Amino acid sequence: MSSPQTQPLFDCGVPAERTRGLTAAARAVRAGELVVLPTDTVYGIGCDAFNGTAVRALLAAKKRGPDMPVGVLVGSWTTIDGLVSTVPRSARALIEAFWPGELSLVLEHAPSLAWDLGSTRGTVMLRMPLHPVALELLREVGPMAVSSANTSGNPPASTVTEAITQLSMSVQVYLDGGPSGDPVASTIVDLTGDRPRMLREGGVTAEQVEEVVGQEIDRI
Numbered sequence: 001m002s003s004p005q006t007q008p009l010f011d012c013g014v015p016a017e018r019t020r021g022l023t024a025a026a027r028a029v030r031a032g033e034l035v036v037l038p039t040d041t042v043y044g045i046g047c048d049a050f051n052g053t054a055v056r057a058l059l060a061a062k063k064r065g066p067d068m069p070v071g072v073l074v075g076s077w078t079t080i081d082g083l084v085s086t087v088p089r090s091a092r093a094l095i096e097a098f099w100p101g102e103l104s105l106v107l108e109h110a111p112s113l114a115w116d117l118g119s120t121r122g123t124v125m126l127r128m129p130l131h132p133v134a135l136e137l138l139r140e141v142g143p144m145a146v147s148s149a150n151t152s153g154n155p156p157a158s159t160v161t162e163a164i165t166q167l168s169m170s171v172q173v174y175l176d177g178g179p180s181g182d183p184v185a186s187t188i189v190d191l192t193g194d195r196p197r198m199l200r201e202g203g204v205t206a207e208q209v210e211e212v213v214g215q216e217i218d219r220i
Contacts, residue, residue: 038128038177042156046146052116061170071125075138100130106190188205
């Protein structure tokens with residue numbers, strides 16, 4: 001289970017170890033600590049989205065500043081309603097079409113939320129990952145601030161070993177879900193303006209987004 005060079009490592013391909021790992025990860029998240037988890041894109045480093053100290057520790061582990069804010073992963077469609085000011089029709093349509101999956105949505109966050117994800121300018125980037133281990137953890141602990149499990153300037157980790165090499169003791173629990181496959185980033189669509197704007201094209205194409213929202217989108 002453990003490696004002498006790292007914090008506890010759990011093989012989620014073994015049912016009993018997966019159960020122990022998810023328990024340990026949930027405990028760590030609630031304690032304001034960092035965990036590495038598999039997702040449907042690349043491995044992520046995550047923490048409680050509402051714990052500002054934990055988010056700052058996450059950015060420090062990545063050697064990154066608040067100018068590159070952290071996105072939030074959720075475990076269900078309905079979680080979004082409590083996190084944003086309003087859910088536009090285009091967001092509902094994209095969620096129904098692509099969640100869980102490789103699509104991140106940028107929306108105005110609810111002003112009542114006490115969180116500090118970096119320099120977000122009143123917005124939050126939300127995604128529901130298509131990975132059973134990630135979803136089980138998210139449904140246990142609630143929304144998590146998650147970024148790719150790598151240090152700034154290095155490639156995102158597609159295996160837990162790559163994450164360990166880069167993040168080492170800054171993470172309290174590592175969940176091994178096997179190789180992530182080709183490290184394809186999520187597509188990011190900003191829905192805070194008059195028209196949807198694609199900030200990054202990844203696993204979901206611009207054409208697929210346009211087909212769902214029924215209009216052309218801006219691209220940068």
